[in-house]
Amino acid sequence: MAPVFGEPPAYVRVADDLRRRILGGELPPGSKVPSRAQLAAEYGVSTNISLQAMRVLTAEGLIEGRPGSGTYVRDTAVMQRLVRAWYRDARGGSPFAAETRAQGKEPGWQSASEFRVPVPESVALRLEIAVGEPCVRTDYTFTADGKPVMLSTSWEPMAVTGGTPVLAPEDGPLAGSGVVDRMRSIGHEIVRVVEAVGSRPALTVEATRLGIAVGLPVIAIERTYWTAERPVETADIVIPAERYQVVYEFPVGSR
Amino acid sequence: MAPVFGEPPAYVRVADDLRRRILGGELPPGSKVPSRAQLAAEYGVSTNISLQAMRVLTAEGLIEGRPGSGTYVRDTAVMQRLVRAWYRDARGGSPFAAETRAQGKEPGWQSASEFRVPVPESVALRLEIAVGEPCVRTDYTFTADGKPVMLSTSWEPMAVTGGTPVLAPEDGPLAGSGVVDRMRSIGHEIVRVVEAVGSRPALTVEATRLGIAVGLPVIAIERTYWTAERPVETADIVIPAERYQVVYEFPVGSR
DNA sequence: TCGAATTTGTGCGTATGTATC
């Protein structure tokens, strides 16, 4: 049948109705979606239309096909929350550990630093330094109960930390402390943090480290710590979007 | 030809190679992608495989078909920022307008309210009310220079605003003001806001309203305003992730 | 100006392989 001008294509019609049935609770999570043949009969279309409609819902993450078995409504993943409250850094210490323990999971992380790394342009702009300036780059993998939940790549100009005991975040007297404490110990008082939150498909390297499929959306946060004068640290933080929300909380009305 | 076990399907192979050519610069933004017939000849597959491969890349937002003309590599959009600073709501007024003007664009919005809507479970949990309680639901479409940039669906319990002049956000003496001002005028002092930021593929209805392809990632924010006692408003905010970052800024170190 | 060719978008029927029950 040729598409009819002026109304949505058949596969969109079927997808929309299936979505309505799923979101409306008629087809709860875990339940089996009618097979292609059944859908074709129900809606008076060919099985290829059922297929196309199901592909749309699969791309939306609503359903999941299991060959030979059937197509099922995906479980509404219990969203974990990563809290980034306004008061978070005010207390010092490493934010991630406290957050994770508060949710009853055991935090952990691995990190590795590289020194005198020439800073790439995108990072140089954020740190307000010249392209190629030497920096300390530190790669983190954060885990909760042993499973990776967050990646972070941190950049600090050698001009700031060079020759100090806190040159490498994982060494020295303040190992494991947050950026705020480390910077304060060498005379840089951090007064604000800016987080730019975006979302994009996971790169191959990120997907591997996080144990997810390539191309699934991740939440990408560009975080920059500022003293009164200048940015002193910036980091690219990557979180699998499917499992996590990032929660910001701040006060209102104190004027 | 039947799929060969152990290696990726033909349409994935074609999609992967096309993606490589696009990201590698061989096919720059704006350039024309080979037609279905050309691709089929190039890769030795049927035109349906070309079609399926192109559908994958379309879903990823890399290419865009123009009927009768061809398929083109999409322009890499410039990333705009939506600022949600800690001090934002402290000043009153509508946050979106000021933010947008600050970036040199003309803000606008349409809204429509519906009354005595029984609240669905997901929203009831956030508002800490019983499922089915009557609420005012308001749908917003926010625009910058006439182009839609943000959707929002707001929920307010009738138990809070019923019988007051600010029942509908777009009517009354404080039309166009922010939630904080409207609530204060009826004796509810908002003291904090919580925003849970996630990312997921766009639903069809959202993609249509935002003018993006279905399935492209959107940033989904669940925002809830709290008085000292209870949540009084919650909203689902949807922003195309491709074009926007959401920026949070807050102070550090005042302890 | 008009019509033919091209291209995308949509839709149907069929065949085959593999997984599950």
Next chain:
DNA sequence: GGATACATACGCACAAATTCG
């Protein structure tokens, strides 16, 4: 082993839009 279901793949057809001679 057989029935069912999903995933992949091909060939064909047609409508609408664009392009070009």
